[in-house]
Amino acid sequence: MKKILGIDIGGTKIRLGVVKENGEVLADKKIPTKLPLYPYLEEQVLKVMTEFPDLSGIGIGTRGMVDAKTGVVTFETELEGWQGTPVKAQLEAATGLRVEINNDANCAALAEAKIGAAANFQKVVCLTIGTKLGGGFVFDGQVMNGTHGGAGEVGHLILYPNGLVCGCGRPGCSEQYVSGTALSRLIQEENVIDPETGQLAIPQNLFRLATNGHTSAIVVRERFLSDFAVVISTLQAVLDMDCVVVGGGVSDSADDWWENLLAKVESLKLSPLELKRATFGNEAGMLGAAMLIIDRVN
Structure with missing residues (x-):
């Protein structure tokens, strides 16, 4: 072999x-x-x-x-x-x-599409939520690269026209709203205080606080996941994929938000669509x- x-x-x-x-x-x-x-x-x-x-x-x-x-x-x-x-x-x-x-x-x-969570699917979108928001498209086993190697730059879809200025210089890119960095900003905006420390919550604990009924943490969770669901829905309208795989550092806390995301996507999707959690870290x-x-x- x-x-x-x-x-x-x-x-x-x-x-x-x-x-x-x-x-x-x-x-x-x-x-x-x-x-x-x-x-x-x-x-x-x-x-x-x-x-x-x-x-x-x-x-x-x-x-x-x-x-x-x-x-x-x-x-x-x-x-x-x-x-x-x-x-x-x-x-x-x-x-x-x-x-x-x-x-x-x-x-x-490609790893997720070939041997991971989406191994049984043909049209796969992989979204990575880390410090930023990344993406990759694998259709029929082949990476979609685009003309200049820029296909899959999901973090730079305009989510809010005239919104927050992105590192790319354009206003309103989705990674300003759906990423670990965005989560930190939302925690500050909503002043989410972790009751155990008396300090601002850290992104790793935000969704657990929301699950436990923390009011301002729930507000952040709803804003974050609603924006993420819109990104997924927009991609489906363009690509008509059959599977979305979600990975990255933020997905480590998915036990506390996965069902919420599925519900939000369900109300927006145009046709059947499977969402899977990434197999590989x-x-x-x-x-x-x-x-x-x-x-x-x-």
Whole structure:
């Protein structure tokens, strides 16, 4: 069974995993992200290849926007020097292996669509609620990249015209209302005080407080989930997917809000739609990166 090196590149750490075709992880290594990124990445990959000389290919998921065809990082502002890097061409030349690269959210979506929560569905949207709001579309087993590698930028759907200014410079983007950052802002706006600490609640505890009947926490929960349901409904009107997978850090508290979200989506959806909680956590990006290659080396 073929072995693939899956790599997930984040702002602070890089995860490298040797993955078999069935998704079994043979090795898993985490290293800090260092700049300049490309020579450091190549060095680490070559080290893995000395331990696993029978690798069949390398799949990479990275933050930022990627031209999946050329393998060039087209937009990334926080990893200095990474934007414009022809990762695919350089790493293929260095290793002699096939290399595929895509956005990290797309990779997470691919993992869920291939071997995770949406393995039995054909048209899958994966939404990741972390510090920001990410998305990935996998239709018929293939990542939808868009012309410039920007498909799946769900966090930049305009949810409230003339609303809060986003980091992208436009007003009203959905990640200003549906994200961990948004949850922190809503907690401040509604002055949600945790009775156990006497301090402002932290996002991790917000939904538990709401479940326990905390009035202002309930207000935040309703605002947050109502906006999230609108995002899902809007995506359905455009994509007509059959499954939405929800993951990311905020989903760790889903036991306290999942049924509320289902009820809100039910009242807005245009046709049958399954909502699933993500199977994979932090390993989704690495697994999905490997999936970029697996179908192409058989």
